[in-house]
Amino acid sequence: MRNLAFIFLITTSLFSSEYAVVVSEKSAIATLSVKQIKDIFILKKQFVDDEIVVPVNISSASPMRDTFEKKILQIEREQLSNYWVKQHFHGIRPPVVQSSENSMKLFVKNVNGAIGYLPIGLIDKDMRIVYEF
Amino acid sequence: MKVLLYMTLFFTLFLRADDYEMGHGLKLDEALNLGAYFSTDYTASEEQDRFRIDDVALLAYGALYPKLSYMVEFEAAPLHTHDLRANNSETDLKFHYERMYLDYGYSEMFNFRLGKQITPIGYWNLEPINVLRDTSSSPLYSTLMFPKLLSGLDLYGHLDEDNRFEYHLFGQFNDDIDEDYINIKNDHFLGAVLNYEYSDAIDFGGSLGEYRTKEEDTRVQFAQMNAKYDAYPFVVQTEMAYNALENKKLNSKSYQFSGYAQGMYSFSLKHAVIGRYEYFDDERVSQINHIGVVGYSYRPIYSISLKAECQVNSDAHLNKSILSFSVLF
Numbered sequence: 312m313r314n315l316a317f318i319f320l321i322t323t324s325l326f327s328s329e330y331a332v333v334v335s336e337k338s339a340i341a342t343l344s345v346k347q348i349k350d351i352f353i354l355k356k357q358f359v360d361d362e363i364v365v366p367v368n369i370s371s372a373s374p375m376r377d378t379f380e381k382k383i384l385q386i387e388r389e390q391l392s393n394y395w396v397k398q399h400f401h402g403i404r405p406p407v408v409q410s411s412e413n414s415m416k417l418f419v420k421n422v423n424g425a426i427g428y429l430p431i432g433l434i435d436k437d438m439r440i441v442y443e444f
Numbered sequence: 445m446k447v448l449l450y451m452t453l454f455f456t457l458f459l460r461a462d463d464y465e466m467g468h469g470l471k472l473d474e475a476l477n478l479g480a481y482f483s484t485d486y487t488a489s490e491e492q493d494r495f496r497i498d499d500v501a502l503l504a505y506g507a508l509y510p511k512l513s514y515m516v517e518f519e520a521a522p523l524h525t526h527d528l529r530a531n532n533s534e535t536d537l538k539f540h541y542e543r544m545y546l547d548y549g550y551s552e553m554f555n556f557r558l559g560k561q562i563t564p565i566g567y568w569n570l571e572p573i574n575v576l577r578d579t580s581s582s583p584l585y586s587t588l589m590f591p592k593l594l595s596g597l598d599l600y601g602h603l604d605e606d607n608r609f610e611y612h613l614f615g616q617f618n619d620d621i622d623e624d625y626i627n628i629k630n631d632h633f634l635g636a637v638l639n640y641e642y643s644d645a646i647d648f649g650g651s652l653g654e655y656r657t658k659e660e661d662t663r664v665q666f667a668q669m670n671a672k673y674d675a676y677p678f679v680v681q682t683e684m685a686y687n688a689l690e691n692k693k694l695n696s697k698s699y700q701f702s703g704y705a706q707g708m709y710s711f712s713l714k715h716a717v718i719g720r721y722e723y724f725d726d727e728r729v730s731q732i733n734h735i736g737v738v739g740y741s742y743r744p745i746y747s748i749s750l751k752a753e754c755q756v757n758s759d760a761h762l763n764k765s766i767l768s769f770s771v772l773f
Binding site for chain 1 (some may be wrong): 467468469471477479480503510511514515547549551552571573576602605606607609644676698713746747772
């Protein structure tokens with residue numbers, strides 16, 4: 312029985328989500344698909360239900376940023392950088408960057424339309440989870 | 445000489461800025477981002493042996509309000525040409541308006557772009573500068589079938605929640621903002637574009653429209669199609685357009701048809717080989733061209749491009765080899 316419980320614990324920890332994409336509690340956005348989140352973060356999609364969205368990234372040194380790019384954007388860092396070179400020609404710059412999880416949290420809570428991602432343990436009642444990864 | 449000095453100063457400022465990353469522009473403020481690019485090429489053919497500083501451009505863009513942004517781009521092209529056989533040079537330091545527009549985003553479905561802008565047709569036309577292209581040369585399709593730039597209004601957006609259907613409805617009922625700097629001078633240009641993103645790798649679309657050329661006073665109705673498969677390390681894309689031309693003064697009707705298919709295989713993010721086939725048929729001059737292009741592209745970083753290519757034309761006089769070097773700041 313103890314072995315079964317141990318296997319259950321390992322399995323759930325392996326497959327449970329570590330991070331979540333979040334918006335402010337005041338936002339009208341309820342859930343988003345992976346494609347919608349990807350389009351928002353590559354600035355192909357600027358509105359959700361006519362609400363303007365402001366994506367925010369964590370600094371590139373963060374392991375959370377790596378996980379987000381691999382699981383949601385599904386693109387390697389260098390290819391993403393190349394994508395932003397092309398967008399620069401079209402007058403589009405990458406999303407703003409926050410240096411820490413706390414500043415990301417404050418940004419999402421206080422900036423209208425902000426959408427970011429955080430470790431699930433840091434998410435409080437002022438924020439709404441729209442996707443877990 | 446003064447212009448070259450200012451440009452050198454400008455590029456030096458770019459490279460010395462603290463948070464500047466090559467190819468990503470320089471952000472001074474939300475409302476002011478600066479960028480620049482240039483390209484040089486050397487062409488060897490039966491008719492010429494030519495070195496050019498082709499494009500030199502400066503761009504500025506930014507967000508004035510959350511939903512309102514702008515873009516301004518000035519370009520000199522070709523800035524300097526040196527004919528190595530005749531041993532003569534020409535320099536033209538006049539900068540032209542390449543783009544100058546305001547963008548207003550009302551919703552995902554309705555956005556407006558007003559001013560001089562890139563005509564939103566196909567793939568090639570949207571990434572027209574050497575450093576972003578995979579070959580030094582552009583297919584005839586991209587320069588002879590429709591005006592590359594629009595001086596008017598484009599209403600555009602997405603038709604579905606997942607942004608798979610993208611549309612553009614555009615119109616111009618005036619002269620180009622800078623008539624010296626457009627491939628086809630016109631005073632009437634209308635079009636409708638619909639693109640569909642089937643998956644991350646596959647998309648396709650097409651457009652219909654018409655324009656009136658100023659020089660020949662010819663009404664041209666066009667139909668265009670494009671399709672692309674892009675999954676690293678392969679990119680395959682094709683575009684084609686059919687033009688029905690009518691000149692009432694000469695009481696003549698004719699057609700043009702042109703297209704290309706291009707494939708690229710990347711050995712790595714730095715090295716790639718490219719092959720392209722082009723077709724161009726102009727009934728007015730009974731001219732049909734088949735063009736094959738084989739090229740190699742090296743990008744030490746994405747915003748610096750070194751390319752070499754050989755073109756084989758069905759009219760052998762037009763065979764050529766091109767080497768180019770281009771940079772986006």
